[in-house]
Amino acid sequence: xxxxxxxxxxxxxxxxxxxxxxxxxxxxxxxxxxxxxxxxxxxxxxxxxxxxxxxxxxxxxxxxxxxxxxxxxxxxxxxxxxxxxxxxxxxxxxxxxxxxxxxxxxxxxxxxxxxxxxxxxxxxxxxxxxxxxxxxxxxxxxxxxxxxxxxxxxxxxxxxxxxxxxxxxxxxxxxxxxxxxxxxxxxxxxxxxxxxxxxxxxxxxxxxxxxxxxxxxxxxxxxxxxxxxxxxxxxxxxxxxxxxxxxxxxxxxxxxxxxxxxxxxxxxxxxxxxxxxxxxxxxxxxxxxxxxxxxxxxxxxxxxxxxxxxxxxxxxxxxxxxxxxxxxxxxxxxxxxxxxxxxxxxxxxxxxxxxxxxxxxxxxxxxxxxxxxxxxxxxxxxxxxxxxxxxxxxxxxxxxxxxxxxxxxxxxxxxxxxxxxxxxxxxxxxxxxxxxxxxxxxxxxxxxxxxxxxxxxxxxxxxxxxxxxxxxxxxxxxxxxxxxxxx
Ligand code: NAP
Numbered sequence: 001x002x003x004x005x006x007x008x009x010x011x012x013x014x015x016x017x018x019x020x021x022x023x024x025x026x027x028x029x030x031x032x033x034x035x036x037x038x039x040x041x042x043x044x045x046x047x048x049x050x051x052x053x054x055x056x057x058x059x060x061x062x063x064x065x066x067x068x069x070x071x072x073x074x075x076x077x078x079x080x081x082x083x084x085x086x087x088x089x090x091x092x093x094x095x096x097x098x099x100x101x102x103x104x105x106x107x108x109x110x111x112x113x114x115x116x117x118x119x120x121x122x123x124x125x126x127x128x129x130x131x132x133x134x135x136x137x138x139x140x141x142x143x144x145x146x147x148x149x150x151x152x153x154x155x156x157x158x159x160x161x162x163x164x165x166x167x168x169x170x171x172x173x174x175x176x177x178x179x180x181x182x183x184x185x186x187x188x189x190x191x192x193x194x195x196x197x198x199x200x201x202x203x204x205x206x207x208x209x210x211x212x213x214x215x216x217x218x219x220x221x222x223x224x225x226x227x228x229x230x231x232x233x234x235x236x237x238x239x240x241x242x243x244x245x246x247x248x249x250x251x252x253x254x255x256x257x258x259x260x261x262x263x264x265x266x267x268x269x270x271x272x273x274x275x276x277x278x279x280x281x282x283x284x285x286x287x288x289x290x291x292x293x294x295x296x297x298x299x300x301x302x303x304x305x306x307x308x309x310x311x312x313x314x315x316x317x318x319x320x321x322x323x324x325x326x327x328x329x330x331x332x333x334x335x336x337x338x339x340x341x342x343x344x345x346x347x348x349x350x351x352x353x354x355x356x357x358x359x360x361x362x363x364x365x366x367x368x369x370x371x372x373x374x375x376x377x378x379x380x381x382x383x384x385x386x387x388x389x390x391x392x393x394x395x396x397x398x399x400x401x402x403x404x405x406x407x408x409x410x411x412x413x414x415x416x417x418x419x420x421x422x423x424x425x426x427x428x429x430x431x432x433x434x435x436x437x438x439x440x441x442x443x444x445x446x447x448x449x450x451x452x453x454x455x456x457x458x459x460x461x462x463x464x465x466x467x468x469x470x471x472x473x474x475x476x477x478x479x480x481x482x483x484x485x486x487x
């Protein structure tokens with residue numbers, strides 16, 4: 001580790017953050033955090049268990065009534081200050097994120113800015129929570145509509161966007177007046193702990209947020225989801241785990257927001273601007289090393305441009321520099337672990353076994369980390385396993401189609417429905433296909449849809465609810481109606 005790297009790791013408190021205090025795990029246990037590009041151990045972090053989870057819940061439950069009563073402007077200003085602190089420390093926080101997650105430093109900096117923007121957006125929303133007043137249709141009563149915080153929340157986040165997936169939940173929860181317990185992914189606890197430090201400095205009162213890294217997620221989450229004091233679960237992660245958590249949430253009939261897996265189709269029509277389509281495909285595929293729920297998983301190119309598109313995409317993918325994300329000029333980091341790399345290889349082998357050809361890449365990279373080379377596969381049969389499975393790696397399979405109907409049918413032939421991408425210059429087709437695609441979001445002639453000011457989320461097995469945009473705060477508010485008679 002360089003001096004800067006050692007310094008940013010040393011700056012983070014490695015203990016649990018419970019009810020405004022930093023403390024060791026009740027059991028005294030710790031676990032190691034690794035750099036996925038070197039497998040070097042970065043540090044040890046406290047490993048939370050059931051007792052710690054219950055202590056965090058006690059704190060959240062205690063703090064809820066007074067936190068719900070704080071002035072919206074006060075909550076807004078805490079978020080503004082946290083936004084400012086994140087941006088002030090963007091460089092150090094990005095180094096920390098790259099160390100634990102592996103993404104190139106430029107992307108980590110981009111994620112800090114994206115993460116901070118959720119705080120700025122929800123600082124603006126905190127003071128705009130509106131209710132209503134109206135007259136009943138028969139004129140005999142009045143309806144007063146109130147919006148109130150749902151109460152203490154359980155937040156569970158994945159490792160692929162260690163900071164932004166946290167702020168996307170914490171921002172609206174703070175704005176709405178909810179307290180919360182955050183369980184980050186075990187691979188990337190440091191960004192979440194750093195975030196707790198930032199929010200404390202920004203003036204977040206004790207008990208509003210607790211952060212519990214753990215190697216035993218069930219030990220932390222199950223007791224809380226089964227305890228009537230938690231009123232909401234907001235989860236980002238795989239569909240398989242999301243399903244399990246939905247079952248666990250049924251017992252206490254929790255409000256749930258589920259940001260789950262994706263299998264994004266990327267459609268390129270013959271009439272597309274090919275330069276823009278290749279740029280868009282690079283972004284949609286390679287952002288975050290392909291480890292994004294929004295990653296283009298299946299690229300459908302119309303037969304007139306399929307060959308040229310594949311060649312141009314291969315040239316761009318083959319030229320990418322892979323390595324440790326903190327090294328100068330690196331554009332592709334390692335995958336998160338060996339399991340992820342083995343899965344990618346299995347999917348590539350399956351497609352090649354069915355007749356796909358490898359235009360570039362096709363195997364692991366060099367070095368001790370979990371590297372996989374940027375890969376383009378052409379002539380991928382529709383029946384390949386990677387058409388139905390989230391790849392979560394730097395592999396771009398190109399499938400060829402003839403007609404618009406065939407492309408839409410293939411795009412929708414999945415249980416997932418997070419995002420799709422569409423490149424065409426025909427306005428009618430753009431609108432027709434955007435309407436027909438069964439996804440919560442569509443990138444029309446653009447390869448990135450994530451934006452704190454827009455409603456992010458999926459349909460089908462990709463999830464429930466939306467994060468960001470005007471509706472993001474709704475997920476953390478209950479609507480109460482007071483019927484007023486005798487007027
Ligand atoms: P994951 O295995 O589902 O883990 C996500 C989180 O759930 C982690 O904090 C994990 O903790 C926790 N978890 C795992 N098993 C649990 C259990 N039995 N009870 C309670 N918590 C549990 O997903 P991942 O591999 O970290 O993330 C990748 C997935 O997230 C992909 O499918 C991706 O598409 C999806 N994702 C979706 C979005 C979206 O907005 N739709 C955004 C980003 C990622 P541990 O770390 O301890 O296992």
